[in-house]
Amino acid sequence: MRLIAENLACDRGGRRVFAGVRLSLESGAALVVTGPNGVGKSSLLRVLAGLVQPAEGHVAIEGGDDEATPGEHCHYSGHLDALKPALSVAENLLFWRAFLSAPDEPACFGLAPCDPEAALERVGIGHVADLPAAYLSAGQRRRLALARLLVTARPVWLLDEPTAALDAASEEALTELMRAHVNAGGMVIAATHQPLDLDPVSTLRLEAAT
């Protein structure tokens, strides 16, 4: 499977944020998007997710499900955690699993979704499953948001500043999750300032043009 973006341009509020971005990513590879603040890293991920219509160019998935849009092949984890404080940790996770997953998914992408309990254990918050999400710390909320990526299978992970609010140990655990996803044949596109210890990894640097 291959994710291709041709000549992408994006406008926000009548202003051209970036133009002429092209990228191509194979199954089992990772891409790090870097660049100074305000250069459009988040916008690029939102365009890839299909949340923002590109002003020019297009995004395509080769070898995926032809019925689905490229965005439907993606998990998106942005600055917001998409958690409801009034629901318990398990309720939050189970809702997203029910909402996002389709029954034939494992066969579809060759990636197996994880059991909810196992997913919470893997991100290290298995002990708080029955607590309301309101009681979680910022780092724990982040991990719960990441557990969502594990319980439904999507070949492409779009991660916007995934290490925000995470300490060094959690960062290492996150890298481990990404490595496992890439090794299983998934793709990771992360917008981050930190170097990612993944293999193979390529870098897309967005530069502010003068």
Place this chain on the structure above:
Amino acid sequence: MAIADLANPTRFMALSGRLLPWLGIACALAFAAGLYMTFFVAPDDYQQGATVKIMFLHVPAAWLAMMCYSVMAVSALGTLIWKHPLADVSARAAAPIGAAFTFLSLITGSLWGKPMWGTYWVWDARLTSVLVLFIMYLGLIALWRTVEDPIRAGKATAVLTLVGAINLPIIKFSVDWWNTLHQPASVVRLDGPAIHPTILWPLLVMALAFTLLFFTLHMMAMRNEVLRRRLRTLQLGAASARTATARPQAAE
């Protein structure tokens, strides 16, 4: 908001610039003829006296209030389906004009109502419908003014305009139904078959004059809106002339 966006509006600006004086002259002539006929051709009503002449303002204003909404509904379709850059400009320019005509229709209706019904306001089906239309116009304008990004604002109001277009007949019908329930006798009937030519012709000429006035104002407002958007684009460009271009480096 790039070059493709300005190509069409540029042609529009050139064309409308040439058309506008002629439209203005035609409008002035139609008003001169219409007002002359109103005051010197149309007879006074044997009961209402000279107050019946308010009708020659009231009825065209009410027609225009409806027509303006149709223009906005068509423009909304243009925004949502064909994504035409001028459609949004047209809808946005039409809204305040439509609100003004609706307001004029309410004011003249109320002034006409005073000698006829003895009070400035009656919850008559016609007046009530126009009042609802007025609130809808103001709601649309408010939505335009609260959403900051003009493109997003245009799309949001287009959705609301279309919902309004679907709902207006329902509202009209239900208000009529409500009215017959509460006050069975209809007060004014203008659409009777036996309207005399000495009233009909001034009315039609005035309606033509109002329509021309609408198109003149609409075109002027559209030109203003195009200029306003160009100015905004220029200001945004001046604020940040920053465009990123990027190439992926080879995987290591």
Place this chain on the structure above:
Amino acid sequence: MSGPTPAGTWVGALFARELRLSVRVGGGALIGVLFFLAVITVIPFGVGPDLNLLARIGPAVLWIGALLATLLGLDRLFQADRDDGSLDLMLMAGRPLELVVLVKCLAHWAGTGLPLVIAAPVLAIFLNLEPLATGAVTLTLAVGTPALTLIGAIGAALTVSLRRGGLLLAVLVIPFSIPVLIFGVSAADAAITDPTPFLTPFLFLCALTLVASVVGPFAAAMALRFSSD
């Protein structure tokens, strides 16, 4: 991956989640009923405690109270999901957004509209309504308030990105809710005084609810898609 999903699972999950959120801490389910009670309590102070007058205007007062309670509770319908990023995920999942909106509206109605309907007979006692009139008002509210929620969803979707969209939502939506109010009150009134049959306005009210259940989700979904840009 939207193709062969049995719709039941995610629809049920969404409905359950929305309902849970509306009855738990921070949800608006009870506040709507309290607001309804407050409005009904204020009315006699305005028009005087004349029981005959109250009985005459009672159905209208209950309807206007329910209208306001419904509309003022709607501003967070999509905004809460937008603020915490849930809306992005819902837009990305490839689920038909019209259906998502419809399910959210039904759950919202079950959480906030249904309590209003249940409270109406109790509040009708304050307004000196006959048992028959009480039944008629409750029935019309049960049929008509879903229409208000569905129409209001359009306003909620249009004002989803605005900080203080609550009042604007009401302004935008009130013109569209006039027909619902007219036929709801007419049907309720017809049950008390009978120059008109009850069934005619009542069937119109049912028709309005059905129309709203089509127009509302479509228009709201369209507005939500545009707001995500």
